[in-house]
Amino acid sequence: MNHAVELANVHFDYGDEFSLSIQELNLNKGEMALISGGSGSGKSTLLWLIAGLLRARSGSISVAGERMDGVSESAADRIRARHIGLVFQTHHLLPEFSAQDNVALALMAAGEPEKTHASRSRELLNKLGIERVHVPVANLSVGQQQRVAVARAIVCKPTIVLADEPTASLDEVNASQAMDLIQQACREAGAALLCASHDRAMQSRFERVIQVDSFVSSARSHTQTGARA
Amino acid sequence: MNDISIVVKSLRSRRLSTIITAASVAVATALLLTMLSLRTASFEAFQRGTGTTHLLVSADSSPLTAVLNGVFYANAPSNPISWSKFQEIKNGFPYEWVVPTQQGDSFRGFPVAAVGPEFFTRFEPVRGEPWKLVDGQFPSKLFEVCLGSTVAADTGLRVGQKIVLTHGTGASLHAHEHEEFPFVIVGILQPSGSAHDRVVFTDLESSWILHAQERRERAGIEGVATVADLTDDDRKITGILLRLPTRPGRDASAAIQQQFDALRRDTAIVVAQPAQQIDRLRSIIGNIDELFIALGVAVLLSSGISILLSMHNSMAERRKQIALLRALGVARVRITGMILTEATLIGFAGAIGGCALSLIGNAVASGALKSRIGLVVDPTLDPRSTVIIVAGAIVLSALAGVLPAITAYRTPVADNLRPEA
Numbered sequence: 082m083n084h085a086v087e088l089a090n091v092h093f094d095y096g097d098e099f100s101l102s103i104q105e106l107n108l109n110k111g112e113m114a115l116i117s118g119g120s121g122s123g124k125s126t127l128l129w130l131i132a133g134l135l136r137a138r139s140g141s142i143s144v145a146g147e148r149m150d151g152v153s154e155s156a157a158d159r160i161r162a163r164h165i166g167l168v169f170q171t172h173h174l175l176p177e178f179s180a181q182d183n184v185a186l187a188l189m190a191a192g193e194p195e196k197t198h199a200s201r202s203r204e205l206l207n208k209l210g211i212e213r214v215h216v217p218v219a220n221l222s223v224g225q226q227q228r229v230a231v232a233r234a235i236v237c238k239p240t241i242v243l244a245d246e247p248t249a250s251l252d253e254v255n256a257s258q259a260m261d262l263i264q265q266a267c268r269e270a271g272a273a274l275l276c277a278s279h280d281r282a283m284q285s286r287f288e289r290v291i292q293v294d295s296f297v298s299s300a301r302s303h304t305q306t307g308a309r310a
Numbered sequence: 311m312n313d314i315s316i317v318v319k320s321l322r323s324r325r326l327s328t329i330i331t332a333a334s335v336a337v338a339t340a341l342l343l344t345m346l347s348l349r350t351a352s353f354e355a356f357q358r359g360t361g362t363t364h365l366l367v368s369a370d371s372s373p374l375t376a377v378l379n380g381v382f383y384a385n386a387p388s389n390p391i392s393w394s395k396f397q398e399i400k401n402g403f404p405y406e407w408v409v410p411t412q413q414g415d416s417f418r419g420f421p422v423a424a425v426g427p428e429f430f431t432r433f434e435p436v437r438g439e440p441w442k443l444v445d446g447q448f449p450s451k452l453f454e455v456c457l458g459s460t461v462a463a464d465t466g467l468r469v470g471q472k473i474v475l476t477h478g479t480g481a482s483l484h485a486h487e488h489e490e491f492p493f494v495i496v497g498i499l500q501p502s503g504s505a506h507d508r509v510v511f512t513d514l515e516s517s518w519i520l521h522a523q524e525r526r527e528r529a530g531i532e533g534v535a536t537v538a539d540l541t542d543d544d545r546k547i548t549g550i551l552l553r554l555p556t557r558p559g560r561d562a563s564a565a566i567q568q569q570f571d572a573l574r575r576d577t578a579i580v581v582a583q584p585a586q587q588i589d590r591l592r593s594i595i596g597n598i599d600e601l602f603i604a605l606g607v608a609v610l611l612s613s614g615i616s617i618l619l620s621m622h623n624s625m626a627e628r629r630k631q632i633a634l635l636r637a638l639g640v641a642r643v644r645i646t647g648m649i650l651t652e653a654t655l656i657g658f659a660g661a662i663g664g665c666a667l668s669l670i671g672n673a674v675a676s677g678a679l680k681s682r683i684g685l686v687v688d689p690t691l692d693p694r695s696t697v698i699i700v701a702g703a704i705v706l707s708a709l710a711g712v713l714p715a716i717t718a719y720r721t722p723v724a725d726n727l728r729p730e731a
Contacts (some may be wrong), residue, residue: 094690125724125728129723129724132637134636134637134723134724135724135725154641154642155641155642155643157638158639158640158641159639160639161637161638161639162638162639162640163638163639167637167638169727173630173633173634173637173727175634176501176633177320177322177323178319182311182319185311186311186316186634186635186638187638187639188637189311189312189316189640190635190638190640191639195311195312198311210709233638245727247592
């Protein structure tokens with residue numbers, strides 16, 4: 082099994098307003114692809130479907146060979162914890178937790194032995210240039226917070242990292258640095274990367290660009306449901 | 311990193327709110343524990359003073375009045391018992407000890423009790439706690455008194471000083487002082503935590519002489535009465551404390567009820583089992599007691615509601631945290647458990663704080679209550695009540711966490727991870 086992600090005949094809709102149909106979409110292990118599309122085109126919806134945070138109406142979704150559809154929510158939680166790393170536009174770090182603890186959360190969720198949490202988190206943060214691992218992340222710069230978020234996504238050595246508009250709030254220079262960081266980290270972790278972005282300038286960074294618009298079979302409004310961002 | 315460390319970090323991040331909520335549980339727990347301690351103390355206060363007495367004989371109107379007057383000095387008994395009746399009762403059964411008592415006089419509003427010498431040597435005001443003196447000795451000669459601890463504390467009198475007793479209570483119209491018979495204070499009793507602490511004790515013959523003097527004055531006989539002047543009519547008492555023989559280490563005996571029934575046949579006297587009458591008193595004040603407990607439970611419930619409100623309010627801020635944990639792969643049930651654990655920890659911390667607060671409060675109050683109003687409060691906590699109240703506080707707190715936990719369970723992940731969420 083060389084696919085990090087496999088989608089077949091997946092259908093999802095938000096009632097009459099929006100529906101997404103994917104006949105086939107595969108991503109190989111270690112492959113890096115960009116999901117491109119305008120605002121509200123369904124990029125995030127596709128990521129959430131793969132992550133099991135939204136459930137498809139029909140079709141099959143597999144991550145690292147394990148079916149995400151048709152399994153219980155707790156089974157999907159386990160697959161997500163073990164095989165999927167998530168990077169968000171606003172990082173979604175817990176501000177009162179230290180950098181090390183934020184990274185350790187992912188290890189805890191994946192059921193990794195507790196005694197390894199501190200050392201693995203610290204080593205990875207140090208590797209990504211974060212030395213002050215015990216400082217609450219609220220006290221770190223935005224760039225440092227981005228590194229912590231990336232560390233959290235790859236610390237479990239996931240099969241795939243799903244990045245949802247990771248550079249949307251950054252200027253061009255910082256966006257480029259952030260993408261360098263994410264892609265390098267995924268490469269070193271051996272993880273595939275599926276990055277959703279509306280920024281066309283990002284396309285040159287990826288060997289494969291998936292136009293999400295091609296999956297949208299009906300869309301009366303692309304702005305009413307934020308999850309479709 | 312584990313669930314508990316997440317819970318603890320979450321509580322620490324809302325430090326002020328957590329402390330205030332736990333403090334409200336602590337106050338409620340302490341209040342309830344203190345109320346129970348005071349309740350126990352007030353019940354025991356009734357028991358204290360009856361000491362080792364099995365039966366109390368008087369000529370009062372009812373057994374309850376006999377106990378109220380004879381043990382708690384509520385009023386001076388109005389009807390006397392003759393000395394011949396006392397001898398008849400004393401010789402009618404092989405009692406372990408018999409103590410005649412006589413009340414009717416007072417000193418600065420404190421009751422005066424004339425007692426037989428066995429009162430100090432055989433009777434114990436609290437079982438296992440015989441009389442002890444802070445200073446001096448027990449009265450052994452005519453016109454000597456020893457003061458209960460409260461009397462000594464309130465009047466500031468010391469051993470060696472002289473006092474004059476008042477015939478009748480201070481409130482009586484016929485009250486007058488026996489200035490011709492000054493009494494010497496020979497002893498000050500240690501606090502017993504009973505009504506005896508506010509009594510002046512003297513011997514029977516001294517008391518009888520005061521009344522013989524009054525009789526002589528009414529008859530126009532001059533001079534000061536002495537023991538030789540006492541007639542049978544002067545030798546009156548108002549109560550008899552009786553104790554029946556028991557096996558070593560035991561306080562009860564089947565003979566108590568038999569002798570109680572035997573004495574009740576004598577219509578000239580009233581006989582009471584103090585323990586039974588105190589149980590009656592307890593049942594009378596039981597409703598008030600339940601009211602206090604109900605108030606304590608209401609306070610505990612209100613603290614449970616404050617936990618609920620505090621956590622419910624925090625849920626709005628924590629939707630992103632919960633959504634993130636879910637996105638990382640933490641199951642809904644596990645997050646629900648964390649929220650319940652949080653509520654339970656607040657309750658646990660509050661309950662333990664409440665125990666500490668109650669212990670400190672009891673320790674501070676017990677000394678003051680004993681010396682000021684003679685109420686003996688055990689500074690320790692009753693293990694059974696403590697376990698029940700602590701468990702109740704924790705369960706209540708956990709229940710208060712159910713609604714926030716349900717909110718957490720239902721938190722939609724995708725919506726709360728949107729940048730604008």
